[in-house]
Amino acid sequence: MKINHSTPENSIALTTSLQYITGPHWEPPTIPNATTYWRCSSCGRESIRERDLHRTTFHAPSCEVQEC
Template sequence: MRTSHPIPENSIAFDHPITGPHQEPPTVSNATTYWRCRSCNRESIHKRDLYRASFHTSTCEVHGC
């Protein structure tokens, strides 16, 4: 029995255009890390926000999925 590169069925998460964590510039008070959707450019300090469709704009590719 040979198994060659099993393709995961649930690979939808990899399509999310989420980038991060990004570090805020040190000039910002209380600088922290944040996450950004590069499709609609919305940002949040909570990564889980990026996984909610309602977080994105209606034209964002994430929202359309």
């Protein structure tokens, strides 16, 4: 599987989002079909696709990423 790490359209500035995006995190091996995920350290939202965290609409309204 090929992963595209390019910046998606409608993205927030990388300098803003990168300070809040953490990951990849691994799910515990006890979970069936465990995978990796990414998390916003400001609002706590998670996704298995890093590119989701580069969109302002993904974050909670009170998230610091929204304010930048």
